[in-house]
Amino acid sequence: MSLLGCPLSQILAHHTVYFGGNNKSFILGSSSSSLSFLAPLEAILFDIDGTLCDSDPIHYHAFREMLQEIGFNGGTPITEEFFIQRISGKHNEQLCEVLLPDWDFPRAMKFMYDKEAFFRRLAAENLQPMNGLNKLCKWIEDRGLKRAAVTNAPKPNAKLLLSMLCLDDYFKTLVLAEECDRVKPFPDPYLKALVTLGVSNKHTFVFEDSVSGIKAGVGAGMPVVGLATRNPEELLLEAGAIFVIKDFDDPKLWSALEKVENKAKITPGTS
Numbered sequence: 001m002s003l004l005g006c007p008l009s010q011i012l013a014h015h016t017v018y019f020g021g022n023n024k025s026f027i028l029g030s031s032s033s034s035l036s037f038l039a040p041l042e043a044i045l046f047d048i049d050g051t052l053c054d055s056d057p058i059h060y061h062a063f064r065e066m067l068q069e070i071g072f073n074g075g076t077p078i079t080e081e082f083f084i085q086r087i088s089g090k091h092n093e094q095l096c097e098v099l100l101p102d103w104d105f106p107r108a109m110k111f112m113y114d115k116e117a118f119f120r121r122l123a124a125e126n127l128q129p130m131n132g133l134n135k136l137c138k139w140i141e142d143r144g145l146k147r148a149a150v151t152n153a154p155k156p157n158a159k160l161l162l163s164m165l166c167l168d169d170y171f172k173t174l175v176l177a178e179e180c181d182r183v184k185p186f187p188d189p190y191l192k193a194l195v196t197l198g199v200s201n202k203h204t205f206v207f208e209d210s211v212s213g214i215k216a217g218v219g220a221g222m223p224v225v226g227l228a229t230r231n232p233e234e235l236l237l238e239a240g241a242i243f244v245i246k247d248f249d250d251p252k253l254w255s256a257l258e259k260v261e262n263k264a265k266i267t268p269g270t271s
């Protein structure tokens with residue numbers, strides 16, 4: 001199936017098929033879906049791209065168009081499999097090496113900056129929040145939990161996406177991996193979020209949609225709930241996700257949140 005030449009709106013309409021919509025069903029034992037050991041919950045940390053919003057089809061579109069323009073892969077458009085395996089969740093500096101190893105670094109980074117500008121133009125018209133996001137944000141706010149957005153994305157992208165989702169006030173703590181010593185998949189961005197919020201990794205968990213992000217969260221000592229926005233469930237579990245949800249409306253998530261809250265009520269002061 002090729003959507004080459006299709007308008008972006010058509011690609012987005014197809015993205016549930018295109019980006020892992022053919023995932024296997026989400027079958028996991030209920031025992032593996034528990035977050036109760038985190039009680040009392042202090043904070044929840046969120047990746048942005050693919051987690052707060054399904055932005056990867058837009059990234060894919062931008063990369064596909066721009067890579068084809070420079071004759072990447074002999075001018076054959078990249079596939080969604082290539083995007084998921086080689087591009088998704090990686091920082092632009094890493095992508096220079098992955099995609100443009102023969103280019104000098106400044107030229108390769110200029111390509112990435114241009115791609116991000118193209119992405120922002122597309123995102124400004126096409127971005128949608130993840131299903132259930134508003135409900136989850138309210139649940140967190142009602143309980144006074146701390147939260148942070150933690151991303152490998154460049155600052156202008158992160159700011160734009162949070163603003164478009166009307167979450168710039170909600171996420172007062174935004175950790176940019178580019179401001180850490182090492183980006184995801186290293187744990188540094190998540191460790192910085194824990195320090196900034198003043199919370200323990202024993203009472204905090206992470207939402208992530210990519211292998212790179214899951215490894216970063218796990219490396220920082222936290223359970224990571226995977227979002228199968230487009231990556232296959234198996235891939236996310238292999239990377240270390242404690243369980244995988246379809247989106248923030250997934251009953252499996254709400255069951256886990258209810259249980260961790262109830263456990264905190266039964267055993268106040270648990271540490």
Ligand SMILES: [Mg+2]
Binds near residue numbers: 047208
């Ligand atoms: Mg992501």
